Amino acid sequence: MAIQIKTEIFDPFEEIQAYQKKKFADIKSIGASTIFIGTMRDFNEGAPIKSMTLDYYPGMTEKQLDKIILSAQQQWQLIDCLVIHRVGHILPNEPIVLVAVWSSHRGDAYDANRFIMEKLKSEAPFWKKELLDNNQARWVIKNTNGYTPD
Amino acid sequence: MSIKVRYFASLKEKIGRSEDTLPYLKPMTIYEVWHHFNVGTTIPENTLAAVNMDYASLDSLIKDGDEVAFFPPVTGG
Numbered sequence: 001m002a003i004q005i006k007t008e009i010f011d012p013f014e015e016i017q018a019y020q021k022k023k024f025a026d027i028k029s030i031g032a033s034t035i036f037i038g039t040m041r042d043f044n045e046g047a048p049i050k051s052m053t054l055d056y057y058p059g060m061t062e063k064q065l066d067k068i069i070l071s072a073q074q075q076w077q078l079i080d081c082l083v084i085h086r087v088g089h090i091l092p093n094e095p096i097v098l099v100a101v102w103s104s105h106r107g108d109a110y111d112a113n114r115f116i117m118e119k120l121k122s123e124a125p126f127w128k129k130e131l132l133d134n135n136q137a138r139w140v141i142k143n144t145n146g147y148t149p150d
Numbered sequence: 151m152s153i154k155v156r157y158f159a160s161l162k163e164k165i166g167r168s169e170d171t172l173p174y175l176k177p178m179t180i181y182e183v184w185h186h187f188n189v190g191t192t193i194p195e196n197t198l199a200a201v202n203m204d205y206a207s208l209d210s211l212i213k214d215g216d217e218v219a220f221f222p223p224v225t226g227g
Binding site: 038054055056057059060063064085096097117120121122123124125126127128129139140141142 | 156158159160200203204205219221222223224225226227
């Protein structure tokens with residue numbers, strides 16, 4: 001399991017490949033891998049967005065992500081998880097977040113990935129501030145609801 | 151000893167500070183910590199609080215050496 005906060009742009013596919021190479025050489029039980037990548041849009045709430053700045057609470061952010069992953073591990077049969085989140089100045093098309101989950105079965109991999117992502121959005125202390133095309137800045141205030149399984 | 155108080159994101163901008171330090175004299179709630187430093191300022195609706203990097207309710211009691219944080223709802227991902 002790994003959590004990384006990155007201040008520079010990252011390539012989620014390279015990160016996944018590197019992680020798999022490093023961690024899974026001797027593991028033969030993986031039957032399902034799910035990957036969620038969140039990228040920055042160039043619009044939000046009806047306005048064009050030029051860039052954004054992501055603020056966070058060093059220490060608490062990692063601690064909460066750790067708890068979220070632990071909770072997922074308690075609910076589903078998981079082999080490993082990788083969560084990477086950008087902070088700092090971000091441009092449209094750049095990845096913001098990567099959640100990768102490895103399991104023996106797809107049900108566990110799908111459900112745990114969704115759970116981690118939704119919990120991250122409602123509990124991990126990150127805050128987005130958008131720079132609009134007209135150079136006005138605004139904090140994103142709309143929060144998403146937590147994950148509600150069917 | 152003392153209590154460290156931290157503010158983040160829009161709340162930090164709103165009150166114009168990122169940190170306060172309070173000498174520890176007696177047990178107090180998170181709500182009382184807010185009013186100690188922000189006299190006459192109502193805590194903004196939806197403000198979240200944490201003690202030692204775990205979420206806590208505003209009526210939680212803090213102890214010497216704790217780090218208290220106030221921030222708006224999170225918007226990561």
